[in-house]
Amino acid sequence: MINVSALTHDYGHGRGVFDISFDVNGGETLGFLGPNGAGKSTTMRHLMGFSKPQKGTVSIAGLDCTKQSRQIMEKVGYLPGEVALPEGLTGRAFIKMMQDMRGVKDGGRTDELLERFDLDPGGNVKRMSIGEKRKLAVVAAFMSDPDILLLDEPTSGLDPVMQEEFISFIREEKQKGKTILLSSHIFSEVEALCDRIAIVKEGRLVSSVDAADVRHGLHNIMTLEFENAKDFTEFSKAPLDFKLRDRRLLKCSVVVDDDQINRFIGAIKRFKLKSFEEHSVTLEEYFMHFYKSNKTFGGAAA
Ligand SMILES: Nc1ncnc2c1ncn2[C@@H]1O[C@H](COP(=O)(O)OP(=O)(O)OP(=O)(O)O)[C@@H](O)[C@H]1O
Numbered sequence: 001m002i003n004v005s006a007l008t009h010d011y012g013h014g015r016g017v018f019d020i021s022f023d024v025n026g027g028e029t030l031g032f033l034g035p036n037g038a039g040k041s042t043t044m045r046h047l048m049g050f051s052k053p054q055k056g057t058v059s060i061a062g063l064d065c066t067k068q069s070r071q072i073m074e075k076v077g078y079l080p081g082e083v084a085l086p087e088g089l090t091g092r093a094f095i096k097m098m099q100d101m102r103g104v105k106d107g108g109r110t111d112e113l114l115e116r117f118d119l120d121p122g123g124n125v126k127r128m129s130i131g132e133k134r135k136l137a138v139v140a141a142f143m144s145d146p147d148i149l150l151l152d153e154p155t156s157g158l159d160p161v162m163q164e165e166f167i168s169f170i171r172e173e174k175q176k177g178k179t180i181l182l183s184s185h186i187f188s189e190v191e192a193l194c195d196r197i198a199i200v201k202e203g204r205l206v207s208s209v210d211a212a213d214v215r216h217g218l219h220n221i222m223t224l225e226f227e228n229a230k231d232f233t234e235f236s237k238a239p240l241d242f243k244l245r246d247r248r249l250l251k252c253s254v255v256v257d258d259d260q261i262n263r264f265i266g267a268i269k270r271f272k273l274k275s276f277e278e279h280s281v282t283l284e285e286y287f288m289h290f291y292k293s294n295k296t297f298g299g300a301a302a
């Protein structure tokens with residue numbers, strides 16, 4: 001449904017997007033992750049037809065985003081990363097303007113959205129708080145009930161209650177079969193919503209993984225503290241994937257995947273332990289590691 005093919009836009013000094021390719025299938029939610037300045041918003045702006053690729057193509061539902069940007073704007077719900085609202089309008093006037101632009105005749109859905117996100121559109125947009133402006137942009141993006149959504153850090157600026165509300169709202173949208181590209185820095189949001197995750201770094205796509213594979217592939221780390229040095233020393237020789245062996249504290253940490261659990265239990269049962277702790281690697285730790293290093297991991301590197 002969404003296709004980005006060899007998208008390149010070099011802004012100089014190593015900035016921009018370089019040879020980015022990915023697809024989002026119909027009904028799928030793709031999480032678009034990456035550090036600040038990685039190229040997420042730039043890619044989305046190209047998909048909306050606001051910027052023209054220097055090389056490569058971008059299309060949505062068979063429409064060329066660059067040449068058919070008018071149709072794209074009608075078809076796609078876009079929530080920009082930075083909401084710039086026209087000065088001097090009330091929220092209500094802005095909504096009316098957006099309804100006219102998007103050809104929304106029935107304001108029923110708009111009213112539902114206003115109520116759901118608890119927004120009073122009566123005031124001047126200039127005097128709205130960051131969160132209120134964000135909510136207004138959410139209402140504008142969803143008012144025409146589009147099948148395809150480009151959401152650029154949709155919950156930034158929303159309070160925790162509204163973030164949760166937004167996540168359950170997107171869950172319902174997913175159930176209706178919507179196709180969504182969602183950029184985010186919030187791992188819990190990505191974990192809750194995305195079927196697949198693409199990671200962009202310094203303008204290049206460095207990884208594309210199935211969220212289910214990531215969840216499944218996450219490790220469990222067992223930390224054991226031994227009662228005596230003899231047991232510690234003996235256990236340390238076991239053929240296991242040790243992350244840490246601290247002779248002074250008599251502590252070991254071992255990576256134990258689900259399929260190794262029985263072997264692990266067999267290996268520990270004859271030793272005297274002082275403490276035992278299990279810790280799962282979270283999606284956040286998994287990606288943080290990736291953000292910080294140049295490693296690629298998990299499934300097909302793009
Ligand atoms: N019109 C432009 N002119 C010059 N540089 C630009 C332009 N648009 C984007 N860039 C540069 O391209 C890079 C990617 O920016 P982009 O906004 O896409 O990052 P991002 O991944 O959305 O980051 P963030 O997480 O901070 O929102 C940045 O270094 C930015 O300065």
Ligand SMILES: [Mg+2]
Pocket residue numbers: 040041042081152
């Ligand atoms: Mg951005």
